[in-house]
Amino acid sequence: MSDYVTLREPYAVSGQQRDADFLGMYLFLGAEGMMFGALFCLAFAYRTVHPQASALAARHMQLWIATANTAILLTSSLFVALAVHAARNGARRVTAAMLGVALALGLAFLGLKGVEYGIDYRDGLMPVIGHPAAVREGPAGLFIDLYFVVTALHALHLTIGLFLLAWTAAVVLARRKRIPAQAVVVEMTGLYWHFVDVVWVFVFPIFYLARG
Amino acid sequence: MTAQPVLQTPEERESYLNAGHSLRSWLLSTDHKRIAILYLFAISFFFFIAAGAAALIRLNLLTPNGTLLSREGYNRAFTLHGVVMVWFFLIPSIPNTFGNFLIPLMIGARDMAFPRLNLASWYIYLGGGLFTLYALIAGGVDTGWTFYTPLSTMFANGHVLAVIAGITVAGFSSILTGLNFIVTIHKLRAPGMTWGRLPLFIWSHYATSLILVLATPVLAMTLILLSAERALHLGIFDPALGGDPLLFQHLFWFYSHPAVYIMILPAMGVVSELVTAGARKRVFGYWFVACASLAIAAVGFLVWGHHMFVSGQSAYASAIFSFLSLVVAVPSAVKVYNWTATLYKGDILLDPPLLYAMAFIGLFTIGGLSGLMLALLAVDEHVHDTYFVVAHFHYIMVGGAVSGFLGAIHFWWPKITGRLYSLTWGRVSAAGIFFGFNLTFFPQYILGYLGMPRRYHVYPPQFQALNVLSSAGASVLAAAYLLPVVYLIWSLRNGPPAGPNPWDAKGLEWQTASPPPTHNFDTIPVVDRPAYDYPLTRGVADE
Numbered sequence: 001m002s003d004y005v006t007l008r009e010p011y012a013v014s015g016q017q018r019d020a021d022f023l024g025m026y027l028f029l030g031a032e033g034m035m036f037g038a039l040f041c042l043a044f045a046y047r048t049v050h051p052q053a054s055a056l057a058a059r060h061m062q063l064w065i066a067t068a069n070t071a072i073l074l075t076s077s078l079f080v081a082l083a084v085h086a087a088r089n090g091a092r093r094v095t096a097a098m099l100g101v102a103l104a105l106g107l108a109f110l111g112l113k114g115v116e117y118g119i120d121y122r123d124g125l126m127p128v129i130g131h132p133a134a135v136r137e138g139p140a141g142l143f144i145d146l147y148f149v150v151t152a153l154h155a156l157h158l159t160i161g162l163f164l165l166a167w168t169a170a171v172v173l174a175r176r177k178r179i180p181a182q183a184v185v186v187e188m189t190g191l192y193w194h195f196v197d198v199v200w201v202f203v204f205p206i207f208y209l210a211r212g
Numbered sequence: 213m214t215a216q217p218v219l220q221t222p223e224e225r226e227s228y229l230n231a232g233h234s235l236r237s238w239l240l241s242t243d244h245k246r247i248a249i250l251y252l253f254a255i256s257f258f259f260f261i262a263a264g265a266a267a268l269i270r271l272n273l274l275t276p277n278g279t280l281l282s283r284e285g286y287n288r289a290f291t292l293h294g295v296v297m298v299w300f301f302l303i304p305s306i307p308n309t310f311g312n313f314l315i316p317l318m319i320g321a322r323d324m325a326f327p328r329l330n331l332a333s334w335y336i337y338l339g340g341g342l343f344t345l346y347a348l349i350a351g352g353v354d355t356g357w358t359f360y361t362p363l364s365t366m367f368a369n370g371h372v373l374a375v376i377a378g379i380t381v382a383g384f385s386s387i388l389t390g391l392n393f394i395v396t397i398h399k400l401r402a403p404g405m406t407w408g409r410l411p412l413f414i415w416s417h418y419a420t421s422l423i424l425v426l427a428t429p430v431l432a433m434t435l436i437l438l439s440a441e442r443a444l445h446l447g448i449f450d451p452a453l454g455g456d457p458l459l460f461q462h463l464f465w466f467y468s469h470p471a472v473y474i475m476i477l478p479a480m481g482v483v484s485e486l487v488t489a490g491a492r493k494r495v496f497g498y499w500f501v502a503c504a505s506l507a508i509a510a511v512g513f514l515v516w517g518h519h520m521f522v523s524g525q526s527a528y529a530s531a532i533f534s535f536l537s538l539v540v541a542v543p544s545a546v547k548v549y550n551w552t553a554t555l556y557k558g559d560i561l562l563d564p565p566l567l568y569a570m571a572f573i574g575l576f577t578i579g580g581l582s583g584l585m586l587a588l589l590a591v592d593e594h595v596h597d598t599y600f601v602v603a604h605f606h607y608i609m610v611g612g613a614v615s616g617f618l619g620a621i622h623f624w625w626p627k628i629t630g631r632l633y634s635l636t637w638g639r640v641s642a643a644g645i646f647f648g649f650n651l652t653f654f655p656q657y658i659l660g661y662l663g664m665p666r667r668y669h670v671y672p673p674q675f676q677a678l679n680v681l682s683s684a685g686a687s688v689l690a691a692a693y694l695l696p697v698v699y700l701i702w703s704l705r706n707g708p709p710a711g712p713n714p715w716d717a718k719g720l721e722w723q724t725a726s727p728p729p730t731h732n733f734d735t736i737p738v739v740d741r742p743a744y745d746y747p748l749t750r751g752v753a754d755e
Binding site for chain 2: 009010016019020023024027028030031032033034035036037038039041042045046049050053127128138139141142145146148149153
């Protein structure tokens with residue numbers, strides 16, 4: 001690590017401050033994980049109670065778009081990891097560039113997700129709006145509504161992540177956060193982005209792949 | 213530490229209290245001690261609001277036909293009482309005031325790990341609380357604090373959505389506070405302050421924080437799902453679509469049962485401090501008490517199904533939940549035995565803090581034993597949804613948690629303000645609360661056992677005598693709650709200066725001045741002794 005770190009109250013030692021930042025972030029992500037965990041438990045419960053209806057509903061989901069999005073998101077996490085590596089080495093422009101690529105991939109994910117929602121709307125899967133399709137009647141409707149809740153909350157987290165990526169790239173580039181001294185900023189943003197990725201890794205099999 | 217021969221008044225010395233006098237210096241302070249004071253004001257405000265609703269309930273129940281409140285008004289009154297007491301008083305009460313004030317002092321740190329987050333947490337809490345209160349009073353909610361579906365999603369009138377939004381927001385304050393505590397305890401302990409030397413107050417707050425961080429998100433998500441179903445008519449729990457309202461109860465109690473331990477664990481931590489200082493003895497079985505906190509937090513996550521014994525969940529699940537609910541009583545009992553053993557042959561001074569601690573032990577034991585009865589399937593079938601349950605959880609929440617809170621105020625008031633209050637009046641208020649509390653809630657055990665259901669604004673005339681006793685007790689309790697407000701405020705101007713360590717206690721917080729300076733310690737202390745380093749036995753000079 002670098003020997004020059006900006007210390008905040010109440011810290012006297014840089015290692016202590018860094019450890020505290022990491023522990024705080026992990027705990028926050030643990031709390032976030034419990035939030036999504038509640039949703040996954042719900043999905044599990046309804047799949048146990050209504051296995052056929054859930055599989056039927058899953059067959060209405062856009063598997064290829066979701067597969068492409070999985071690849072895009074995992075790749076974006078690779079670039080975030082490269083950005084963290086570059087930040088630790090003090091490579092300012094490389095850090096910002098890697099974050100920029102991840103940002104572009106994240107935007108691509110959101111764009112594809114929008115296309116997917118459009119298809120869902122056309123198919124009559126959307127709650128509240130559109131002409132409801134026959135599949136929305138009964139227990140399959142529970143699965144579909146849960147799919148919208150989970151993917152919308154995931155998209156919300158991803159959007160927050162996009163702002164974080166943009167902000168981090170900007171402050172690193174403008175030298176408002178110096179690296180490697182303040183590389184912890186990149187590390188925190190990176191952890192958050194990986195979390196968004198991990199959530200999707202659960203969403204993909206639960207709502208798209210398990211259709212048998 | 214050496215005692216100062218001539219005690220300075222708090223005004224004469226630099227301290228966190230006179231570090232700035234403007235409103236801004238309080239509202240934008242990141243000093244954990246000032247934030248604790250901000251919380252103290254906020255939770256006291258919510259306490260008296262919710263207590264007012266309780267007074268309405270007890271007044272209404274003076275007569276069998278409920279002359280004071282309409283059915284709707286009664287439902288709204290007990291919902292307001294429950295929502296505000298649970299989320300805006302009990303959960304933040306001890307952790308956010310005393311935890312905030314004491315954790316850095318007890319472990320020898322200058323502040324919390326994330327001071328700005330700490331202040332943000334107060335604003336989130338206050339915003340959520342005021343919004344909820346406004347919605348509860350302007351629109352009214354009649355679902356009870358549990359928001360069971362489909363009542364809350366399809367049938368309830370009033371501002372259900374707004375109240376849920378307020379509670380969800382306040383939940384994030386809980387998460388951030390718990391996160392701050394855990395990181396502080398892990399990373400900011402003074403040199404030599406090993407895990408085995410931590411005061412038990414810290415261990416219980418550590419356990420509480422784990423629940424705050426891991427259980428609160430599930431409540432937030434459950435309430436978000438509830439809002440989606442109520443506002444957008446999404447199918448989540450709707451039985452018409454094949455959904456299951458019981459799932460809501462599972463998710464709700466997955467948070468709300470551990471939340472009971474969020475309320476009681478910090479009070480247990482307080483009692484550990486009060487008992488050792490009051491008996492002038494080392495705590496009996498340090499590691500047992502410390503690990504009991506963790507065990508309560510861990511097992512507490514696995515007992516939620518005992519709220520649903522009569523809901524139609526499978527008998528197998530009920531049996532497991534019943535067993536686990538009995539298991540969670542073991543570490544609680546370990547604590548009670550260890551406090552009692554600590555008092556045994558102690559050098560006891562019956563000062564107000566110890567009186568409150570003993571009130572806690574007695575009332576918590578009664579509440580806990582009735583909890584064991586409720587954990588048994590056969591008994592629960594009989595008394596489910598009666599006043600027996602109401603009496604049980606008030607013995608834990610009011611007899612336990614509120615006694616712990618008041619004990620903490622009476623113990624650390626000299627540290628917080630630098631002034632001593634009248635010990636005589638303190639003893640009077642402790643006795644009054646003990647008497648008034650028992651008179652209010654013991655008759656409710658009998659009422660429940662005889663079959664009086666909860667949440668009705670009318671009841672059969674044969675229950676009137678016990679209800680009048682209960683309401684009379686509530687008036688004693690109300691007077692006894694107001695008493696400390698009077699003499700504590702009086703002490704702010706007229707109390708004698710307390711000095712750094714008026715109780716001759718051993719925690720690190722007593723080694724700095726009262727009130728502490730802004731940076732807590734002039735030099736960060738180095739710890740080389742175990743917690744509660746009192747003389748080992750009578751006659752053996754240990755120091």
